[in-house]
Amino acid sequence: MADGMLSLSWNNHRATFCHILATLREKERYTDVTVACEGKFYPVHKLVLSTCSEYFEKIFENTPCKHPVIVLKDVNRCDLEALFCYMYEGAVSVAQSNLGRLIKAAEVLRIKGLAVPDEPPISDRRTASSHHHHSSDDRSSPHPKRRRREENSHSHQGRSQSSPSPPSSPRPSPLHDGGDSHPAQRSRSDSQWGDHGATDREDGGMDGVADDRLGDHSTTSHSAPTPPQVEVMVDETLVKEEMIDQGDTGQEDMMDSGMDYGSVGSDSRLEGSAGGGGEEDHMLPGKYEPKANPSQQAIPEAVVEALAGPSGMQTWLGGGEMPSGFSGLEGYTGSEGGQDLHPPSQAPAAHQLVGAEGGNEASLYPLPGHTTTSTTTTTTSSKTHRCPYCSYVTIKTTNLVRHIHTHTGEKPFACPHCPFRATQEDNLKRHVRTHTGEKPYSCTLCPYRSRQQGSLKRHVWAHHN
Template sequence: MEDGLLSLKWNNHKTTFFDILRVLREKANYTDATIAVEGKFYPVHKLVMSTCSEYFSEIFERTPCKSPVIVLKDVRSQDMDALLDYMYLGEVNVNQNDLASLLKTAECLRIKGLAVPDEDPTKTKKQLLPDDRRESPPPKRRRHEDPSSTSQTLRPTSPPASSPSKNSSTSGTAGDRAGAQRTSSLPGTQSQDSSHDSSIDPPPMVKVEMEEAEDLEDGYRRDNSYEGGSINEGDGGDYGSEVSKSEHDPENYGGGSYAGPSLQQGGDLPWEEGDSSSFPPEGFSGDHPGGQQPQGDDDDDDGDGPLTVAAPHSSPNGPPLLTPISQARQCQLCLVTLANANLLRRHVEDHHFHIRKYDCAHCGKKFKRKEHKERHERIHTGEKPFACYICNARFTQKEHLKGHIENVHHKHGEKGLEGMGDLEDREDKDEEDMDLPPASSSSPPPPNTTSASSPSLAPVSSLISLASTASPLASILPPSTLLANTAAATSLTSSSSSSSPALIPASDLNMNQFTALYAPVTRKTVNSPNKHMQTITINFN
């Protein structure tokens, strides 16, 4: 009855599979997650990420949304590039100078084969077929193609055969463990394959490959119950197995202020209570026993409304064998659910990448949002679109006007204000007035038209805009703002023009006046500190 059983074997299955996977990655087909690093977004497949990283696997398992965006803070994009190559292709070529950083990132992300020993997928079946590897020529052996004899293959998770007892003998500080582990992965260290002679004449490129499991089987065994979770196995003692339990002790992770084990701090994530597997009790910096997360860098990652941000975590493995990178670049990971795409974008840009892609055309100050940049540019253009309908004082921001009216006029109990209507009504009136230009029917009028029809309110921008080709004036100037407002304002023009910050007609501005007007603002902008990033601005002076 079994004689009809046939074994159909796809000889090139692995190569085909990898090739298709590569194509899928290149075309971003069927991607169901996004890795965000340094402003770059990498569409990835959960399957691949989960396969290569138990950490990602756990994230995806516990992430309710179908297309999560994993924001990796303090991870270099080139490292992520390399790691993705590594995960998708099984190998990657990296500069040796970048190796430490790459490994550090791999540790943070618990990439199998780099920071976490990869399990032999067939080991559980006890039936590793020798010909399995023959039938799919692994591309990793291409390292021999490298003409440079200095090229070397790393087996980062190979057991630290030289010091396995050290791992178990010590109390298992993260530093020791990571050190021992990383020792094996550092080409410049002697514990790894001295036959490679890697410490001599460091090659410019290092090939990092995924290693098959049998290389790891003896001498290095993960003994925690968490499948692939712990990076710091070895002694099995302190948290390697403990993190697999749901009742891990927060104190183990250096206090509650820092959610060591990955996803602890977010606030409303479903996975937050209980286990969070895998992050070590202590970070590698060692300087911050209560959580090495710099205080100033984590100011806004908790309690972000609809955005749930998982706690950042440090490198799982302690010590900075790979210093100074490990000290300086503490890995942080934030998991952001795609509850609101807009908020997500803002969150990512504002909090994680500090993206300031909008440059002021005048001073070069950078802003995260276009509207903020345009709002700022009013400083340079001199435009004050928002005029008080009472005193004709003009302001660059609507809120300024609102505050002015409330603080100055309403607070002082000026009469007749109730009949003037609220701010919005007046602004609507302004727009209506704009729609009725005396000579031109175009709405909104171009700046030149405005300048000609209402010289007393012509913005300086008509001069400055000569230098701001990047931002057309029409986009800067709201249509409701250039003309004098309402009949009431018109009646006040003559009396209040002296007190109001009257704008200088562009035609009347010479360079001296321009400098006088412009320079102070520019200096102020330059001196304005930015807590998130150093803004290099152009000083016009």
């Protein structure tokens, strides 16, 4: 092995890389996410944001669309630009007076290297209480550059770190979504979503026109540490996540709890899913409801990682690609649909079955052991279509396509009134009625009306039986 091996190194790789990255951003080339802040829009790259912030990474993980729009509220535009500069170039110049605010923003967004507590110069990074980074940071982030310690200590290290302690005081609960934990319920308060297009409120962060007004507003609001909010809009006005700053200690706690999931108190769920049942907390609905608590996201992720290995599921979820970690897919399938498409014990057999059945087909595919077939070619016999992800079989290709959406997470039908997306057009129509108030199904025996036929049926059965 050592014989004849040459080490080829690109001397200017890092500099060139950074330069090209910055150029690409300048030209808005390959940008695949837009960050909106104070009415301005910043086309950037998921890759960069994910690299520099697990916070963004998680957002993208849970936002399986090609070009999401992230609306940052209560983050100063200048700070954001500085942070972008920092992320793309690895350094940024900032006025000392603005440093505290910038650090604060960096903490909110968990920018690696900036949002770290001011510790003594550590050669060994302790995962002590004050360390807010994941231990996984150490491996995932190649260069966790920290702000020079002098700078932080210059500008009140306590300020940037301990200033959030006041936020622990009761605040007007911007975490209002904590109450309505179900997207279904959210839809009743669709006034939140109702006016994405014409936002005349100040909190309509998407309003790119009200630039100045918002700018003034936020600059004033930044003097006081207000809970920053983040909205994630998928495609146009589809998915919205609001996240708030929990304060430093809160963040650290969350990060900690996100690490050792066992202590979150949701270990029962974890056990349940890890136990092979494949039944997990519903993931997809969670994606469409604002979850301010990253620890809650960390749990499914942990399950995913436990089952499929790091990032395998994300790849699968986002691009519909088949990861090699097929077992993880099983678990996720169960968690996603809630309704098992197959008996859990039967599933693995089913995969093998497909491989065995379509032996000639399987040889065409890169992973003969697993059935990574394209959707259209998975026919076992003459007319049946088999799902490459599970044991589902149907004679209709449309059924298969529709079914595969449950695996890929693709939801082609977007509600015009809210971020809800549906896998089936019919389901969307049904959902839209929750906005329009239409109740087409009326009971013939009483004044009861319902939006869903099934509801009426259930009503009749219960009352007029």
